[in-house]
Amino acid sequence: MMIVFVTVLTYVLYRLAKWLGNKYPILLFHPLIFTPGLIILVVYLSGMSFQEYQEGSVFLTHLLGPATISFAIPVYKHRAFLKKYFLLIVTSVLIGSVVAILSTLGFALLFGLEDMMVISLLPRSITTPLAIEVANEIGGVPALAIVFVIITGILGALMAPSIFKWLNIKSQMAKGLALGMSAHAVGTNRAFEYGEEAVTFSTLAMIFAGVITILLSLTVLPFIVAVI
Amino acid sequence: MKKASRIILQVALIHVFLYAAIGIELIIPVPLPTTIIGLFLLFFSLLFGWIKLEWVEEGGRWLLAELLLFFIPSAVGIIDYEEVFGLQGLGAIVVILLSTAVVLATMGLIVERFGVSES
Secondary structure: OHHHHHHHHHHHHHHHHHHHHHHOOOHHHOOOOHHHHHHHHHHHHHOOOHHHHHHHOHHHHHOHHHHHHOOHHHHHHOHHHHHHHHHHHHHHHHHHHHHHHHHHHHHHHHOOOOHHHHHHHHHHHOOHHHHHHHHHHHOOOHHHHHHHHHHHHHHHHHHHHHHHHHOOOOOHHHHHHHHHHHHHHHHHHHHOOOOHHHHHHHHHHHHHHHHHHHHHHHHOHHHHHHHO | OOHHHHHHHHHHHHHHHHHHHHHHHHHOOOOOOHHHHHHHHHHHHHHOOOOOHHHHHHHHHHHHHOHHHHHHHHHHHHHHOHHHHOHHHHHHHHHHHHHHHHHHHHHHHHHHHHOOOOO
8 A cells, every 4th residue: 555655656746846847947846856855745744754655665666677677778779889889988988987986086085075975976977776786885875876866967967068168079979978977867868969979979878887887886996985 | 559558568578687687696696786687688688689679669768768756765765864964965066066077078088089980
């Protein structure tokens, strides 16, 4: 019963956020800001506990698994593209992933953030389902990692046009790879403004950044985290 | 067949890859997350023609289009971490701003300089 209530409540408030976001494209109506905010309010007012809400959410959370697996489909569709640019994509995304992790770590330590915050920040530049995996792997907090991923996507997509202009970055390839690497799905959405090729590069960069960061989290990241 | 039932069937088929990945993990200890194993299984099944793109395309598109919906419960979990709403949270935003700008610039410059587009 709780599962039905939580699923319906979450779905309805999600649709509402999407609808409002389409009408008024402001940050407040982002489905990962507006909807959780309202849910927290409803849970408080209804006297339900957050534990009960989480237990009721198993159906929705479960679908994250098949959704992540579905990233195979766009990669397959762009396989000709991938074959042609494989080395470039893998090399640049590997460099990008290392830069993302190290620069996050450096700035976070510089600003004196707490360990829990620092560790949860590390997977911020990859797509949410994979960031959750990385956060679990290295001892971060998934709920924090999600919020940091969203902020990253929004800020990345916002800054990208000015950075491209300053640095005179013109090709769709460079813009697409930079957007997908730095701002995952939100960046890919921005890539639509630059054209089909930028979108394809951005999609592939986003998925490869996720997989590469996961591989890093299984190998070198635990050593970095141990030093913090 | 109606679109909704097609999507449900295709999402069910994608589940086969999830359970196959769980099965593989039971037999051989692969350190990769289950979903990544599933992702590779689905990719190679498509590549080797074991399954057709049309069998999973619509279901996969729906799952990816509604991806944000599936994170909402995890995002609600933020309620347990009140420090985010203070100075630490503000610091985190500045870190994200600076680091994201660095990543955008590095990636853009490297690819613009060394990548050769053929189109």
